[in-house]
Structures are given as C-alpha cells and as structure tokens.
Amino acid sequence: MPVTQTETGKIWQRRTTREQWLGWLGWIVLVALFMYCWDVMNRGTMWSFVSDAPRQAADLLNRSWPPRWSYMERLWIPLWDTINIATLGTLLGIIVAVPVAFLAARNTTPSAVIVRPIALFVIVASRSINSLIWALLLVTILGPGLLAGILAIALRSIGFIGKLLYEAIEEIDETQVEAVRATGAGSMQVMDYAIVPQVLPAFAGISVFRWDINIRESTILGLVGAGGIGAQLQSSLNTLAWSQITVIFALILVTVVVSEWVSAKVRHAII
Known part of the structure; x- marks a missing residue:
C-alpha cells in the first residue's frame, strides 16, 4: 500500500509512481496496437461493399421470407x-x-x-x-x-x-x-x-x-x-x-x- 509523506501528513495512494507510469505505458501500447489492427483491417476491407451491406441484407431477408415449410418433410x-x-x-x-x-x-x-x-x-x-x-x-x-x-x-x-x-x-x-x-x-x-x-x-x-x-x-x-x-x-x-x-x-x-x-x-x- 503506497503512502506519500507530505507536510500535512501521510496520503494513501492506490499505486506507486512507478505503477502509474507502467499503467499509462500499457494504455499507450494498447492504443498503438488498436491503431495497427485498424490499419490492417482497412487494407483488406472494401468499404463500398460494407456501405451496401444493409441493402444486401434486406434483399436477402426478402428472398428468405416466407419460409418454404413444405420442405420440412425432406429434412x-x-x-x-x-x-x-x-x-x-x-x-x-x-x-x-x-x-x-x-x-x-x-x-x-x-x-x-x-x-x-x-x-x-x-x-x-x-x-x-x-x-x-x-x-x-x-x-x-x-x-x-x-x-x-x-x-x-x-x-x-x-x-x-x-x-x-x-x-x-x-x-x-x-x-x-x-x-x-x-x-x-x-x-x-x-x-x-x-x-x-x-x-x-x-x-x-x-x-x-x-x-x-x-x-x-x-x-x-x-x-x-x-x-x-x-x-x-x-x-x-x-x-x-x-x-x-x-x-x-x-x-x-x-x-x-x-x-x-x-x-x-x-x-x-x-x-
């Protein structure tokens, strides 16, 4: 349990200064990793298809409904x-x-x-x-x-x-x-x-x-x-x-x- 000595007394701290810096370093590494993964994903993604996905999904649902329940006997x-x-x-x-x-x-x-x-x-x-x-x-x-x-x-x-x-x-x-x-x-x-x-x-x-x-x-x-x-x-x-x-x-x-x-x-x- 880290404690900091001040003129008015002792102040309890959850982490030491070293642990705080390590925590910030971990967040920086995490953000950098996220940005790298985002860049990799963008390189392999065709956003024109992604933007058209809602229309394609709606069209697929329209063709899937109503279900052909007579097909059940073959299953x-x-x-x-x-x-x-x-x-x-x-x-x-x-x-x-x-x-x-x-x-x-x-x-x-x-x-x-x-x-x-x-x-x-x-x-x-x-x-x-x-x-x-x-x-x-x-x-x-x-x-x-x-x-x-x-x-x-x-x-x-x-x-x-x-x-x-x-x-x-x-x-x-x-x-x-x-x-x-x-x-x-x-x-x-x-x-x-x-x-x-x-x-x-x-x-x-x-x-x-x-x-x-x-x-x-x-x-x-x-x-x-x-x-x-x-x-x-x-x-x-x-x-x-x-x-x-x-x-x-x-x-x-x-x-x-x-x-x-x-x-x-x-x-x-x-x-």
Whole structure:
C-alpha cells in the first residue's frame, strides 16, 4: 500500500509512481496496437461493399421470407443422421478418451516420462484441429458420408473429454485412495473403489456436455460432405433457395435448443 509523506501528513495512494507510469505505458501500447489492427483491417476491407451491406441484407431477408415449410418433410432423415453423427461420434470419442485421460493424469499414469507425454500429445492434437477440418480430411480419405462425420466428431471429442477428465482425476481426494490402498488392495482395486467413484459424476457431466456441443458441430459437417442436415444446407445454398435455408436454420435452432435443454436436465440429474 503506497503512502506519500507530505507536510500535512501521510496520503494513501492506490499505486506507486512507478505503477502509474507502467499503467499509462500499457494504455499507450494498447492504443498503438488498436491503431495497427485498424490499419490492417482497412487494407483488406472494401468499404463500398460494407456501405451496401444493409441493402444486401434486406434483399436477402426478402428472398428468405416466407419460409418454404413444405420442405420440412425432406429434412427429418438428414436431421436424424445429424443426431446419429453426434451421438455415435461422442460414444466413440469417450471410448478412446477415457484410457487416454487415465494415462495423462499424474496420479494414474504408469510412466510420467514416456506414457504421459504421449497421452497429452494425443489430447492436444485432437483439440488443436476443428471438427470441420477433421471432416474435410476424412471425406478426402474415406469419401463423403456419415462415417466421415462420425469419425470427425470422435477425433474432436477425444481431446475435449480427455483434457477435462484427466484434470478431474488429478483433483481427486488422495486420502480415499490411501485408505483403500492401506487395506491391501491392488492397483485395479484402488482404481475401482477409490478413483472411479470420485470422477464418475464429472465424467458423466463432461460426456453429456460434449454430446450437446457435438449436436451443434454436426449440423455443419455436411458442408464438406460428411452427411447430415448440413448436406441439405449446402444443396440449398448452391441453388440459392433462401426460403429453404430459412427452414433449415429454424430446424437447426430448435434442435440445438432441445439438445441444450436435455443436456442441462441430464447434468442436473447426475450432478
């Protein structure tokens, strides 16, 4: 707490003179960075198009309304495919993520020098690539279809579930582990009776939460040929059928809202 001595007494100051100068220097750097970013944005922006954006948006809305609700009957099967992509991809991701998480956690890994870095690399590699990029690569390798979408969701889910789960494993109460080990239990018995019961609620919540995220992500995988309702969206975009696109957007919105509600209810029931 800086205090300045004056003739009339001591005056409390929130910051020292050095801290005040550093604060001003930080603001100057921030303003300079903002100006630089603004200059970069101006170099790559055609402001004539920006000024015409309100008129273009109004024209697009006029062509999108009213929605072609009769198109809905063609969307139920793609929507079901989308839900299956999210669900099967999440399950496959869980199957791989659980052992990877136990290998990555400091208190359960068999080797902190070799095995743990490999497990952490798997988690980081999975999280560093977006599911849309995974889908694009898999469509190139496997061809278009639901399999590419399922694997793309799974590969993305491994990193998300694995990271949160191994952090939950590292945060368990070690006294319970020591108590079970003191009874003479083996390593698998310690895992079964001391570690798994503690991380099971977190694991259930993480899995449901990831499924909710995958519902949203799987709706756009069809844009790169991975099946689902995104394929119908891509087809409508190619033909500029804006009234159909409005129906697809509405159905996606309802699906995401319902999945969010289901996810919240399940997490509340589990946790």
